[in-house]
Amino acid sequence: MFLLLFCLANSFHTFAQAPAAVAKEDEGKDNDTLIRQEQIHNPILWHEPGDIRSLDLFYGQGGRKAQPVAPFSFEKEVRSQSTPKFDARDTAGKRWRVKLGHEARPEVVSSRLLWAVGYFASDDYVLPSAEISGIHMHRGKKYVKGERITDARFARKPSGQKKVYTWRWKENPFTGTRELNGLRVMMALLNSWDLKDENNAIFYDKNNDRQIFLVSDIGTTFGRTGLHFTNGPSKDNVKAYVNSKFILRTTETTVDFATPSRTPSLLLETLGFGIKQYLRRNNMVWIGRGVPRKDAHWVGALLGQLSHRQLVDAFRAGNYPPEDIDQFVRVLEQRIAELKAL
Template structure:
């Protein structure tokens, strides 16, 4: 039997194939050599080389993530911060029907459904505007948020004669002014809360980037109950089985710590402008000045005061590499996009410009590390 290497030589025309054996026992003598030149042999057909697929590193095939906090936002400059994550197509419109009052948190809320059967959570009071902005900026940076919209006026049918909270925001005829409306996704289910001190993303740049975002926006109300884990099934968007979000962003763009005067501590340009952003830094980490200790008046509420002291760690000891990472993402936002986020929350022009300029300066400060 011919060896495989010889067969290759024959195919390439480098050697001649041996003559076929005559079935007769007598061998036929070789013919005399001819003077005519031998024709140039055709090129050998290409050899088929099997494709070898290298096994993945450590022999583990990567799987689709089952839970996410952040997803690459792509071209940040293309994101529309006026309409936010829900876009224009999902903005609330038409009449709404009252379902129930929501007694969670400190700000008054109730649930309605629209003419298409979609549920919305309506938040009244001082948190409505800053939360609308915060959700847009977080979404622009790649973090999961709800579809939030600020609406100057809505009409609610079947509204109770008197709400347990927030009745001062209700006018005759079911008119409610200055609200944030949070859209519930079809198939959405809250699975529980997640903790700042211990969660699946602890120590990752995505979690550390979120900590930086809280400092940029002066979100001082970092209680674990303001965080949520959701499962969304059958939704039109491509979502992992579990998404981690900050479900309450109302205590933003004001002071750096708890103050019982919410008109000062939330969505207040003077408080935001006068607050200190960075506390200190080293060659390896940054300490932000947020959240700070509560106002001294809170000392008379020992339980509230003690519950907020551990939150200080959220803004401390953030690796400088992760600060640079989130800064590179935020750097892509234009000041006009930032203005759109504040315009979407119903602020007047002077406040829009004032807030947007401070956010822009803070992003520039992050880039210095």
């Protein structure tokens, strides 16, 4: 026990002493540096979504015309993150970030729902099948058959936008606002449990001279309320989503949501070796706790404008089978009703 506490203390000291990198907005590649207060310029987290009932949740904000068009050519593998990804170009010369595996389908559905209520998202699509000329992957080889991939997410930032920073849940220009609290509610609605700060992005929109704050990695959704040693069932798992809790408790003024949750079973599943992940996840639990009721109701009212058909279309965009769509949509509609009733 003494040795374990010593190791934990040393880990926290190392984390606290890690030097901050300096952001360079003029770099050609994405920048993952956390933004500092003095670097904030015209920030925006949410916008009026307009007529929600008229939105096309199958094609999303990019629409039918913005879809990736075959043939595709492989450019490079992205090896900086845990999920297998690579960059590819389509026949129109557009570059797409392609994600394989368990996060591909739920990410597209999640982005459709966030976009529908006024939050920002990338233009993304699930292609049931695609051939990628010259593909060669070090990771995710099980998702590649020859040069063919299935159920892959193709995403790209809207024109004129570039990732320049990341942002913290606990420290940002929107702390305490209805918009940030609404985003916390959306994470609970989707069972989005991997709420690391590095999964948040800031895009600089040069066309409107503003910094767009968004959750850019939302593939750990539609499964359990927290991480488990068996990673697959924690996301993209209709049975787990159907059986998961949504609202834990309410007071006259606040709501506690189940996502993200503490997962003490993670320690048992890993025989104690998951202590670092367990502690890291514990530091995210607050995101789903103590949300003002009025802000949760506000998001519920926005979501309540979506029709049953639109919710079905969101999951069709993720290429889910009809039997899974029925279950996912049933739970979503129940949760939306709970939010509206607050």
